[in-house]
Amino acid sequence: xxxxxxxxxxxxxxxxxxxxxxxxxxxxxxxxxxxxxxxxxxxxxxxxxxxxxxxxxxxxxxxxxxxxxxxxxxxxxxxxxxxxxxxxxxxxxxxxxxxxxxxxxxxxxxxxxxxxxxxxxxxxxxxxxxxxxxxxxxxxxxxxxxxxxxxxxxxxxxxxxxxxxxxxxxxxxxxxxxxxxxxxxxxxxxxxxxxxxxxxxxxxxxxxxxxxxxxxxxxxxxxxxxxxxxxxxxxxxxxxxxxxxxxxxxxxxxxxxxxxxxx
Amino acid sequence: xxxxxxxxxxxxxxxxxxxxxxxxxxxxxxxxxxxxxxxxxxxxxxxxxxxxxxxxxxxxxxxxxxxxxxxxxxxxxxxxxxxxxxxxxxxxxxxxxxxxxxxxxxxxxxxxxxxxxxxxxxxxxxxxxxxxxxxxxxxxxxxxxxxxxxxxxxxxxxxxx
Numbered sequence: 001x002x003x004x005x006x007x008x009x010x011x012x013x014x015x016x017x018x019x020x021x022x023x024x025x026x027x028x029x030x031x032x033x034x035x036x037x038x039x040x041x042x043x044x045x046x047x048x049x050x051x052x053x054x055x056x057x058x059x060x061x062x063x064x065x066x067x068x069x070x071x072x073x074x075x076x077x078x079x080x081x082x083x084x085x086x087x088x089x090x091x092x093x094x095x096x097x098x099x100x101x102x103x104x105x106x107x108x109x110x111x112x113x114x115x116x117x118x119x120x121x122x123x124x125x126x127x128x129x130x131x132x133x134x135x136x137x138x139x140x141x142x143x144x145x146x147x148x149x150x151x152x153x154x155x156x157x158x159x160x161x162x163x164x165x166x167x168x169x170x171x172x173x174x175x176x177x178x179x180x181x182x183x184x185x186x187x188x189x190x191x192x193x194x195x196x197x198x199x200x201x202x203x204x205x206x207x208x209x210x211x212x213x214x215x216x217x218x219x220x221x222x223x224x225x226x227x228x229x230x231x232x233x234x235x236x237x238x239x240x241x242x243x244x245x246x247x248x249x250x251x252x253x254x255x256x257x258x259x260x261x262x263x
Numbered sequence: 264x265x266x267x268x269x270x271x272x273x274x275x276x277x278x279x280x281x282x283x284x285x286x287x288x289x290x291x292x293x294x295x296x297x298x299x300x301x302x303x304x305x306x307x308x309x310x311x312x313x314x315x316x317x318x319x320x321x322x323x324x325x326x327x328x329x330x331x332x333x334x335x336x337x338x339x340x341x342x343x344x345x346x347x348x349x350x351x352x353x354x355x356x357x358x359x360x361x362x363x364x365x366x367x368x369x370x371x372x373x374x375x376x377x378x379x380x381x382x383x384x385x386x387x388x389x390x391x392x393x394x395x396x397x398x399x400x401x402x403x404x405x406x407x408x409x410x411x412x413x414x415x416x417x418x419x420x421x422x423x424x
Contacts, residue, residue, distance in 0.1 A: 136266070
């Protein structure tokens with residue numbers, strides 16, 4: 001983030017200096033800061049900067065969807081169109097990838113998509129915090145999806161769901177190997193799902209930070225090149241922020257479809 | 264990497280659960296039903312409007328068909344009236360002409376009869392005139408007047424020859 005980079009340089013100076021290079025530590029932006037210390041039943045439930053942005057994201061989504069639809073006009077205004085478009089977008093995604101019986105899970109997919117999108121986009125605001133750049137958050141979401149989808153699969157098909165791991169039309173001798181591969185690929189789903197989002201967000205924001213510090217370090221003479229790159233890269237990061245939310249939601253749809261239709 | 268500090272995991276997970284859970288409930292209870300109902304109302308409205316348009320279109324087509332049928336019927340009727348008039352007129356004309364023909368024929372016959380009568384009368388006069396002329400000629404030639412019966416006989420014989 002441009003702003004964050006400047007703030008870093010101006011405010012903390014070399015306080016978080018990375019290895020004596022004089023440049024600010026690009027990982028500093030990912031640090032969790034406890035804004036309110038809280039302890040609930042022995043668990044550390046402190047209200048952190050991460051929690052703050054989760055609350056902001058949830059509040060923004062709620063305000064947006066409720067405020068945009070306050071009139072519920074037959075001919076929608078601009079804001080209402082956007083709210084309806086996001087609804088139709090996710091509904092279309094679920095219908096296309098899971099089918100009509102997947103519409104039962106539409107509210108979850110919608111919440112998931114909007115939440116991840118809001119967190120990614122909020123991360124693009126200077127001085128803000130990117131919640132999805134933390135593996136624990138993305139992994140918790142991915143693990144929840146993985147467990148829920150597996151339960152749905154067994155609940156829907158019973159023990160026959162195990163057939164999902166047995167590819168049809170392969171020679172008998174190949175089966176043991178293929179079943180193992182299938183099981184491994186199934187079990188790595190939560191990892192790939194969570195790491196994809198986390199790594200994309202963290203890498204993008206680290207890059208922005210590094211180039212932001214280059215702008216300052218190179219000064220008026222050379223800083224422009226780094227600044228131009230940052231402007232372009234910020235555009236790319238906005239695309240990535242949307243795309244990763246979309247990928248996260250659509251992969252959830254695909255996993256759900258596997259559980260419901262077993263293929 | 265701050266992401267790998269396990270001490271920071273618990274607060275993030277707890278707040279993720281809280282915020283995501285609350286957001287999910289808000290979406291399910293408030294936001295999504297509202298958006299869904301607006302979209303459905305609009306779809307129903309559009310469907311109703313389309314149905315009404317279709318109904319009106321059908322009614323228009325029916326009206327056009329009825330109009331065209333009425334027009335065709337009227338044309339046929341007009342044609343029939345014209346034909347009837349023509350036939351009636353022809354019949355009247357024919358009758359008139361026949362009557363006139365008959366009158367003319369009667370008049371012609373009458374005229375012919377009169378001519379014949381006149382001719383016969385004229386012929387009779389011719390005989391008398393011829394007899395007179397013959398008698399006169401004979402008297403001038405021979406000095407004596409012949410008998411009238413003989414002259415008539417001779418004139419008729421001469422005319423027949």
